[in-house]
Amino acid sequence: MQCGSDRVNERIFEIVGSVKNYKWGKRGNNSLVRQLTVNSLFLDSTSDDHYAELWFGTHPSGPSQVIPFSKKEHPELNSLAAHLYKDADAAIGNTNHVKLANSIHLPFLFKVLSIRTALSIQTHPDAKLAKKLHQQYPEIYKDSKHKPELVIALTNTLVMCGFRPLNEIAEFLRQTPELTMVIDKNIVNEFLYVCDTSPASSHTKPLKRLFSALLCADKYTLSCAHRKLLERMPSFQPNDSALKKVLQALLEDFFEDAGLLCAFLFNVIELSPGEALFLKPNTIHAYISGDCIECMAASDNVIRAGLTQKYKDIDMVINTVNYKAERPKILRGENLQDSFLFSPFERIYAPPVSEFQVGLLRLDQESHIYVLPALPAISIVLVYRGSGILTRFPGHSPGYSYPLKTGRSYIIYKDTSVEIHVKEEIVLYRACPSMLSSLPA
Ligand SMILES: [Zn+2]
Incomplete structure (x- = not known):
């Protein structure tokens, strides 16, 4: 007998994911996460609760369980990490997994997200920073690993990702009084001057000052700016239709938050089903709405800067974020049927x-x-x-x-x-x- 199952030499096992009921998730039947759990005998999906995420993998914050072949003889689910430990030679292969005393941890974490209101503006640390943060603040940064992240849209998904090209930010600064009323005039002028006169390589400091001024703006000025923006929303017609959708969503849910006006600084993208983005470590991003697949290195390290009530580390984000200002590449998946490892479909x-x-x-x-x-x-x-x-x-x-x-x-x-x-x-x-x-x- 092997792995607590009745079937020797079996190589396929059904697993059950871990559901996260975060408040930003869609509710009840509206949530794709709930729809995906309806057929599971092991997940209770009968309530009108929020169904935000479904995790597959061995991460301790949401480990998957292996379903026994015979529920009658083995009513208990087994942890996937323990199951893999018992069957490591047959199961894993050549990966950079982590072997502990009685468990094996996969190098990746695979999720489904169903987003009702925006997730925080965040970055994930690179390998060096993750190690340092974990050593210094283990209570906040629980993993010592980096967290590159891939998001694939299942339905239309609104995402903010990386800084816009400089000329777009400059254009918004010239045309958006709500933005300039919360940022010191000298900082705005310095940014516009550098954009007009200097090569792109010298933009980092002025962009950093601009971003920092926005995130640290006082609440009263922000709420005045947001009120003005709300008033002119009906007639606001940006070239970028996704921007209007993001602003409308954030004005409804995050009226007091400095992250709202960041939509003018960040690329705003509406991914269609099948389209994807790869978020390198230290890339600023926020998911605004939609349903998506997410896959990442098995880490849960998040450094937050806005659109959240959770702990924010604005200084850390300002000092470690990648200030490259460019449109991100949209991925559509590649057909690699030349390889013996992949299928034509x-x-x-x-x-x-x-x-x-x-x-x-x-x-x-x-x-x-x-x-x-x-x-x-x-x-x-x-x-x-x-x-x-x-x-x-x-x-x-x-x-x-x-x-x-x-x-x-x-x-x-x-x-x-x-x-x-x-x-x-x-x-x-x-x-x-x-x-x-x-x-x-
Ligand atoms: Zn993220």
Whole structure:
């Protein structure tokens, strides 16, 4: 017997994610997170509560559990980290996982988010800063690791990400009295002067002063500026339609917050389903609304600067944020069917980090059987929609099969090929450590 299961040598296990009921999450049936948990026998999703996040992985703040094959004989769920420890050789593969006394921790964390009101303006530290912050303030920064992050939109998703190109910020400073009334005139003039006269490389200090002045503006001046902005919202017609949506959302939910006017400084992007952004460490960002997949290095380190009641470390953000001012690249996933590791019906989102990548698989032919090639490392599969049957390939006796339904999730061990029999069009997301380093150049 192995892993507390009745089935020896099994390489696919159903898991159950960890639900987070943060107040910014969508409520009840409106939440995609709740919709994804409705089919789970192990998650209580009957209330009208907030369903903000669903986590898959081994992070101690929200570890996944492995569902036993026989509920009757093994009524208890097993922690995924402990399960992997018992089956490490068969399961994991060559990843930079962490092995502790009786658990193994995956290098990535895979989530679904369903966002009703904005999440805080934040950055995630790079490896060096994460280590330092964890040593100095272990109560606040609980992880010692960096946290590069990938967001893939499931529905239209509004995001603020990185600083706008300088000419856009300058244009807003010239045309937006609500912005200039909260920032010292000298700081605004210095920024405009540098933008007009100097190469882009010299903009960092003036942009830092501008950002700092905005975040540290006094509450009274901010509320005057926000009131004026609210009054002229009906006639406000920026070229950037996403900007208006963000301002409307923030004026409703964060009227007192200095983060509101940051929408004029940050890129504002409305991702369509399937579009994605990679957020390098130290990139300023905030998710405003929508539903998305998020995958990241297994860390929970957040340095907050606005749009939140939680602890903010504004000085830390001001001093460590990346001041590069440019439009971010929108990713749409790549088809890498030349490789033996990927399928023709899979789009891969693979940022330049070793900890993770995400595949989006669309299996649209009903009654068809699709084969997913074996990967050299463990993966987590989430059924976003559809129905069908998952089995090992080629059919190993006695050929166990696993139901695929919206919200069901599985771990698939390394070196395990699977086949999927489609009943209704299936859309799957598959997260695993980055495979690109193992591809031929
Ligand atoms: Zn983030």
